[in-house]
Amino acid sequence: MTARQRLWRIDQIHFDENQEFYYYSVSNVSGVPSNEVLFPSIESIKKSEIPPPAKDKLGSPRYQQLLLQALRLDLIYGTTSFISLQNSKVIPISYQMVPVLMALNMKKVRLLLADDVGLGKTVETGLILQELLGRKRINRVLFVTPANLREQWQTILRNFFGIDAVIMSRRNRRHLESELLVGGSPWGYYNFVITSVDYAKQLDVRSEIMQFNWDMVVMDEAHNIMMPHGGVDDVDNKNIKKSYLFARQLTEKYPHLLLLTATPHNGYKDSYTSLLKMVNPNIIEEVDTEIEIDKDLAINHVCQRRRHDVEQWIGDRYEKSPFPERDSDEIFITPSDQFHHTMEKLSKFANYVMNYVNKLTTEDNQRSYWTILHFFKRAISSPEALICSIDNRNDEIDKKLNEKHQAIENLTQFLSIEEAGQSVLDGAETDRISEEERDIRNDRIVLAQSMDLLSQEKGLLLEVQVEAEKLKKKDRKVDELINEIIPNLLKNSKKVILFTRYIDTLKYIHQNLKETIDSGSLRYKGMDLFYVHGQLPSQKRMEIYDDFLKNPAAILISTDCMAEGIDLQFSANQIINYELTWNPNRLEQRNGRVDRFGQPEPKVFIRTLIMKDTIEMDILELLVKKAQNIKEEYGFVPGFFGDPKDIIDRLTKRRKEKLKPQATLDSYLKLTPRIMDDLVSTFYNKENLEEILKDSFYGHNNIDLQEIEHRMQMSQEKIGSSATIFAFLKSSVQLYKGNLTQAKENEHIFEVQLPPEILHDLNVEVEGPIRVTQNMNLGATRKDVDALSLKNALIAGLIEKVKNEAFIEEKQFYGRTAAFTSTHAETVKAIYHLKIRYYINTDPPSITEEITTLGIDLFSEDILTEKSINQIISGEMNNAGKPDAFVLKHIAKALENTDLEIKFEDLANRRKQELINERTDLIQRLQEQGLTADLQGISDVKVVGTDLLTIAIIYPQGD
Known part of the structure; x- marks a missing residue:
């Protein structure tokens, strides 16, 4: 239509309920997006049509x-089922289009995407965004992610979906503001903004974010923002978890929402349902303090598939599984004599600490036990990690000695029992401090109350340090890594990713590997070496990863900063876990970085190093193996159930029952089966597992993949x-x-x-x-x-x-007119290509369009069948080779046909009815599958415009 002396295409019709008037979202006639809106009640808007092809101009x-x-x-706003297929650079498989279909059937898109690790939740999110953007249903999107995933999201959105998003952080803000007018806010100026939850949850930042309108909010790793078990749910309570409060406020204010997490259920119904309430509060009902989930309603809002669900779905429909085969194994390292010497000295130190803290409060006793476990765990990781912890602790002891042993003020604020436990158990970061800072604070918990105790503790630590320094020269673990494990993997491919829990261990491995590579070792000829960790700026981490990505032969050493949410499958198909993480979910997250959808190699290789005769063996057998068994039985890797305080209480109780007073900490750390069974029951009790299974929505088999594939095929046929x-x-x-x-x-x-x-x-x-x-x-x-x-x-x-x-x-x-010969034409034909525009009476109303063809015999005026038209236009087109004047007469005749407008109208009405039938059938099929949300009006279709795009005259071959 024409308005403001320009041609516009109407993309969407809106109705403002408050002011009671309509307005149009528009783009220019070629479909280039615009922020313009037209107001039919107050400005002149006239219907316009594309002029017919020129009668006196012949193209080819x-x-x-x-x-x-x-x-x-x-034709991005066409009648196809999925317009995202060609608006992205990914080739999705049918199961990844399920959440797209769910989104299209919602007036307000509110989804919890809870697929397993490696199934492609980020891809599904990008496809949903492209569908909604292409259909003009959204314009501004806020992405809230963990800090280490911001650049990953920015890269994926730009490279795969053509969405340019800015990263908003305290560091980036000045740069973004410099490009705006004075006083302008980047939150309001940019349509696509990525920010970290830790930055955005701050009161001043949160308040500014909430001042602006966002059409959609995307929250990645949403388990980090759920309400803690037994936590505060009152937004006015000062003790409410800040990230949860921020998520609540966002999800209550803005219309469209995507929550992404592979672990939505932590075993506690109150935490899990806090996520469900964000997508739709009506899903949850509290009856006599019991929480009930309306599963019939929730099924429309939750997309949750296990890997084996997808593999069963796919079955024999594809030539090969979209997932690689996993070759996974544990490598047991026999400790050297020097390792045992070091552990003996560490046990001596640990027993000394535990003896004096037994006289302190129960809480301090528990906190110190976590610290001792922390030291043993770091010793198992590497001698360098142990030495760094000793340095940190001695630095704290020196401060106390110099300050006449002043205690840390407010020890709970310094490091709570729960935080100390999460440090050991590889739990999630808290709102308060990072994982690296949590580890350092665990080093520094010193509770000795006298100068003598402090001095003796320092002396014992120095003895441990001497042995640890010797171990660095005779470290069988790092030697086997460099001389056997990595070289064996390099026979499979020349790329390896090595994960370690600690930055100090990372630097230690890097130093040893670099010395080997620099020495000219033939095993590492041509290999490059990279490392990343959480203390590097996120942009720097992504730059290093990009270098590793394009390098044909390289090793990347990383902490877990690259283990959550970052897709590594294109860079390597081999992972080494340098030590066993005590959290099976974290281990699965690491492995899932390469063992995932889109891995181009048919097999992935995963090796986990285990130190024999250490607590790692107990953890492997009774925690990790248990988690694997649960996955086989239930289909998911559970999180840890129970908080660290509960665990330490049980362990302390068992210790008093089972150990003699003279027992060493060595025997204590070699946990008895009874103690470990108790630990397992705390982590993985049957009640929690059954609760997860009852509350979850695994499978989503109510949506027929054949229907998805049919719609994908139709979309491909229409848009290419x-x-x-x-x-x-x-x-x-x-x-x-x-x-x-x-x-x-x-x-x-x-x-x-x-x-x-x-x-x-x-x-x-x-x-x-x-x-x-x-x-x-x-x-x-x-x-x-x-x-x-x-x-x-x-x-x-x-x-x-x-x-x-x-x-x-x-x-x-010029291409609107043409003439050619065809072996499928016995007489002179005319082929018209038309654009038909439809009005869909949804709420709000929408516009859609398609290109279709009409063929007639130029002289008999008989209408050609669809089969005849397809034979002509899909066959070989040879230039007609006739004089322009001769062809132009036929073009004029074809354009001056007295019944042409009627034929166009009949074609449009016929196509409209086919569209109505197709959508009516779709509604019925979706109702059978339990997906009926917000479909009202999609089969109420009217033709609002028909434009002639091109005309071609077809002559018989040899005529």
């Missing part, structure tokens, strides 16, 4: 075919596949006198060269050839290669250029 079949390709690729995009690229490059050649190093990479003036028109600035690929995995692993999609800048520019030039009569490449 080549130009017309290219124009129609461009128009179809640009990656092969369609490549064909368009090839034709466009030829048209503009460029070159498209296969790269020498890889058959899947193509190099595009275009004249400088064409690149200028496309607003593409490059040095050298543009490198593209249809292989999405290759596009993900190579920064110098861009995967082809509609979000590709080159493709988008070519579409716009072809449309503009092929539509304008004065341009060289």
Whole structure:
């Protein structure tokens, strides 16, 4: 339509309930997004139509075919089921479209995406965003993530979905504000903002965020923002968890919400249901202090699949599983004599501490026990980690000696029992302090109350340190890693990721590996070495990872900063766990970084190092193995149930019952089966497991994957596949006198060269050839290669250029008229391509459009069947080779047909009815599957416009 002296395309019709008036979201006629809105009640808006093709201008079949390709690729607001398939650079498999379908059936999209690790929740989120953005249902999105995932989200959104999001942090804010007018807020200016939960939950930041309108909120690793078990649920209570309060406020205010987590249930119903209440408060009802879940309602809001659910779904429908085979094994390291000497000295120190703290309060006793376990765990990790802990503790002792043993003020605020326990048990970070800081504070808990006790403790620590320094020279664990374990894995592939719990161990491994590589070892010839940890800025971490990603032969050493939410499958297929994490969920998170959907290699290799004759063996047998058995029985890896205080209470009680007064801590740390069984029952009790299974929504088998695949196929037919995009690229490059050649190093990479003036028109600035690929995995692993999609800048520019030039009569490449010969035409035919626009009476109303064809016999005026039209337009098109004047007479005749408008109207009405039937059938199928939310109006369709795009005259071959 025409308004403000410009042509616009209406994308969505809105109704303001408060002011009671309609307004339109619009874009320009070619579909370029705009922030403009039109107000029909107060400004002049007139219906406009695309003028018919020129009767006196003849184009060519080549130009017309290219124009129609461009128009179809640009038809982002069409009648297809899934428009996200070509608005992203991912090739999803059918199960990943299930949450997209769920979202499309909601007026307000409120979903908890709770698929297992490795199934692609980030991909599912990106596809949902593209569907809603393409359909003009959302415009502004706030992403709330853990701090270490901000750059990962930014990269994925940009590279795979063409969404440019800014990262908002205290450090970035000044830069973002410098690009705005004075007083402008980046929160209100940018449409896509990524921020960390720790930054955003602060009162001043939270208040500013809430001042602006967001259409959708996406919260990743949502288990971090759920209400703690037994925690405060009153937003006015000062003791409420800050991240939970922030999440509550966001989810209550803004319409669309996606919560992402692989572990939504921690075994406590109150915590789990706090997430369900965020997506829809009506799901939860409290009856006599009992929490009830309305599962019939919740099933529409929760998408939760285990890996084996998906594998069963896929079955024989694909040539191979989308998941790799896992080759996983534990490698048992026999400790050296020097290791035992070190542990003996550490036990002597530990027993000394436990003896004097037994005289203190129960709480201090418990806190110290966690500290002792912490020291043993770090000793098992590496001698360097133990030495660093000793340095930290002696530094604290020296402060006390110098200050006449003043105690740490408010020990609970310094490090609570729960935080000390989580440090040992590899639990989640708290709102208060990072994991690294939590470990350091655990080193520094010194409770000795006299100068003599402090001095003796320091002396014992120095004895341990002497032995640990000796161990560094005779460390069998690091020797086996470098001389056997890594070289054996390098026989499979030249990329390895090594995880360790501690930064100090990371630096120790890096130093030893670097010395080996620098020495010229043939085993490591050509290998590069990288490391990342949580104390590096997140941007720096991603830069290092990108270098590792593109390197063909390299080792990456990382702490768990790369183990949560970051997809590593394109960079490597081998993982080494340098020590056993005591949290099976964390171990699964690590392994799931490479053992996941999209892993290009058929097999992943995972090795976990275990120190024999240590507490690691007990943890492996009675915790990790137990978790694996639970996964086999229940289908999920459970979290730890029970808080650290409960665990330490039980362990302390068992210690008093089972151990003689003269027993050493060595025998204590070699936990008895009874103690470990008690620990297991605290972590994994049957009641908690049954609670999870009862409350969860595993399977989601009510949605038929065949229906999803049918709709995906229909979408591909209407908007084209990656092969369609490549064909368009090839034709466009030829048209503009460029070159498209296969790269020498890889058959899947193509190099595009275009004249400088064409690149200028496309607003593409490059040095050298543009490198593209249809292989999405290759596009993900190579920064110098861009995967082809509609979000590709080159493709988008070519579409716009072809449309503009092929539509304008004065341009060289006019494509709205053409003539060609066909072996499928016995008489002269006319083929018309039409764009039909529909009004869908949903709430709010929406507009959709499609391109379709009409064929008639030019002289008998009989209408061609769909089969005949398809045979003609899909066959070989040879230039008619007839004089322009001769062809133009036939074009004029085809355009002047007296019944042409009636034929167009009949076609539009026929297509409308087919659309209604298709949507009515869809509603029935979805109702059978239990998905009926917000479908009202999708089958109430009206034709609101029909535009003639192109006309072609077809002559019989040899005529």
